[in-house]
Amino acid sequence: MYLKRYILSIIYLVVLMVFHAFINYLDFTEYFTSRTSTEADFTKKIYDYIVVGAGSAGALVARRLAEDENVQVLVLEAGKHVNKLLEIPSLGVILQKTQYDWQYRTVPQDTSCFALDGNSSHWPRGKIVGGSSMLNNLIYVRGHPDDYNEWFQNKEGYNYAKDVLTYFERLEISPSNAGGSVYVDDLPYKTELPKILLKAVKDLGFSMIDNMNTAKQGFGVPKINIINGRRWTTASHFIHSKPWNVLFRTNALADQVRFHANFEAYGVEFLYSGNRYLAKASKGIILSAGVINTPTILMRSGVGPRKHLKEVGIAPRVDLPVGENLQDHITTGFDLVLLNKTLDIGIGTMLSPSSILSYLQEGRGPWTTIGCELIGFIATTKGIPKENSIRPDLQLMIMPLGIVEDTGFHLRRLMGISDYSWNRYFSALNNESTVTFCQCYCARRVEDTSD
Numbered sequence: 001m002y003l004k005r006y007i008l009s010i011i012y013l014v015v016l017m018v019f020h021a022f023i024n025y026l027d028f029t030e031y032f033t034s035r036t037s038t039e040a041d042f043t044k045k046i047y048d049y050i051v052v053g054a055g056s057a058g059a060l061v062a063r064r065l066a067e068d069e070n071v072q073v074l075v076l077e078a079g080k081h082v083n084k085l086l087e088i089p090s091l092g093v094i095l096q097k098t099q100y101d102w103q104y105r106t107v108p109q110d111t112s113c114f115a116l117d118g119n120s121s122h123w124p125r126g127k128i129v130g131g132s133s134m135l136n137n138l139i140y141v142r143g144h145p146d147d148y149n150e151w152f153q154n155k156e157g158y159n160y161a162k163d164v165l166t167y168f169e170r171l172e173i174s175p176s177n178a179g180g181s182v183y184v185d186d187l188p189y190k191t192e193l194p195k196i197l198l199k200a201v202k203d204l205g206f207s208m209i210d211n212m213n214t215a216k217q218g219f220g221v222p223k224i225n226i227i228n229g230r231r232w233t234t235a236s237h238f239i240h241s242k243p244w245n246v247l248f249r250t251n252a253l254a255d256q257v258r259f260h261a262n263f264e265a266y267g268v269e270f271l272y273s274g275n276r277y278l279a280k281a282s283k284g285i286i287l288s289a290g291v292i293n294t295p296t297i298l299m300r301s302g303v304g305p306r307k308h309l310k311e312v313g314i315a316p317r318v319d320l321p322v323g324e325n326l327q328d329h330i331t332t333g334f335d336l337v338l339l340n341k342t343l344d345i346g347i348g349t350m351l352s353p354s355s356i357l358s359y360l361q362e363g364r365g366p367w368t369t370i371g372c373e374l375i376g377f378i379a380t381t382k383g384i385p386k387e388n389s390i391r392p393d394l395q396l397m398i399m400p401l402g403i404v405e406d407t408g409f410h411l412r413r414l415m416g417i418s419d420y421s422w423n424r425y426f427s428a429l430n431n432e433s434t435v436t437f438c439q440c441y442c443a444r445r446v447e448d449t450s451d
């Protein structure tokens with residue numbers, strides 16, 4: 001068993017190297033086409049809007065703004081365009097730690113991350129058109145209504161159905177909403193794991209959820225952003241139709257926002273091909289560069305906590321708590337469960353000719369796997385829930401593979417598992433069939449900001 005897995009892992013590694021060579025080639029060709037493109041006159045004119053970041057939020061905002069034909073939008077994206085090949089769902093995870101990932105790491109943690117190299121957690125963030133939704137597991141969850149209700153509790157006249165739900169419904173493509181932005185569909189491929197586990201959780205008294213977006217507690221198979229076996233992001237529309245009034249400037253790293261004396265923003269300074277440019281907008285500038293880059297751009301523009309800006313030598317312009325109250329879905333990584341049989345999903349299955357053929361011919365099969373087959377939402381503080389109205393604080397993500405699947409060649413490096421923890425915990429499981437029960441803390445934390 002171990003030898004077979006070891007050999008498969010080596011083949012996997014070779015395939016990975018070919019893949020990396022391929023994306024380097026894409027880089028190389030994009031570099032030349034972007035050099036020779038005539039888009040370079042973008043600095044001469046004044047746009048109506050500039051959108052910084054073409055990720056999940058930015059691509060959607062750009063598309064909606066451009067519905068007004070009288071409006072011209074410039075989108076600045078630090079990463080590159082998407083190649084169709086990168087839309088294969090199962091490739092998402094291996095785009096981490098490549099040039100499509102900002103490859104952020106946390107500072108060494110004092111109270112957590114002890115199993116990771118340098119006590120530091122890897123934070124993959126997409127650096128590509130489509131943003132982090134090009135690197136993630138495609139899972140589509142609206143979020144619990146109570147989260148939104150809490151955010152907007154002080155807003156007069158706020159109403160969930162009118163102010164939140166309407167926009168989800170507008171976002172999701174459906175027979176009655178062809179103008180939506182994202183496809184939401186069922187998993188095209190799954191192992192027998194969800195079926196077996198759903199039986200078990202039912203015995204334990206949890207409810208089954210048909211649609212993860214009905215905000216109940218319980219377990220169910222996730223809905224994902226996919227169409228015909230291909231990953232779908234809010235930027236995908238731009239690959240298929242290029243509105244004349246939206247200009248994408250890829251490889252453009254936004255540095256800071258420029259303001260008039262009255263604090264009205266009028267432009268974005270960005271770096272492109274080694275030079276610094278200024279793009280101007282007459283109606284608005286939207287920063288949608290993600291939870292790390294948006295605050296960073298604001299701070300470089302002098303908008304942020306005065307004390308911190310002074311420490312790093314930036315002249316403060318507006319004193320605001322920018323970058324505080326960051327929320328993340330914290331998880332553990334040691335949640336392997338042993339099986340006495342193998343599921344139809346490992347490296348052997350992925351690399352088999354029949355899997356490749358069924359993907360190429362029909363857009364189906366193991367290559368469409370997203371790495372997560374069952375989700376559970378639980379309110380741990382209230383015991384096993386009988387009542388659906390309690391807001392869950394724990395999300396279980398159940399994955400049909402453990403990170404020992406490739407005997408430590410690659411997956412553990414994406415997570416940054418240290419040698420110490422690998423040798424003491426994981427390596428003994430190298431010849432076992434494992435699944436992962438990933439536990440994400442999903443309650444919103446209200447920070448104590450008194451300090």
Ligand SMILES: *[C@@H]1O[C@H](CO)[C@@H](O)[C@H](O)[C@H]1NC(C)=O
Pocket residue numbers: 108109110114118119
């Ligand atoms: C990580 O945390 C452990 C336990 O507190 C400590 O012994 C070790 O020095 C830390 N390592 C780094 C690189 O911070």
Ligand SMILES: *[C@@H]1O[C@H](CO)[C@@H](O)[C@H](O)[C@H]1NC(C)=O
Pocket residue numbers: 340341
């Ligand atoms: C795995 O374990 C279960 C429970 O003990 C048992 O019913 C089943 O037959 C076992 N399967 C194999 C392939 O050993």
Ligand SMILES: *[C@@H]1O[C@H](CO)[C@@H](O)[C@H](O)[C@H]1NC(C)=O
Pocket residue numbers: 001427428431432
């Ligand atoms: C897996 O390997 C470990 C040592 O690496 C060994 O102790 C164990 O018996 C093996 N298990 C199986 C099922 O072969």
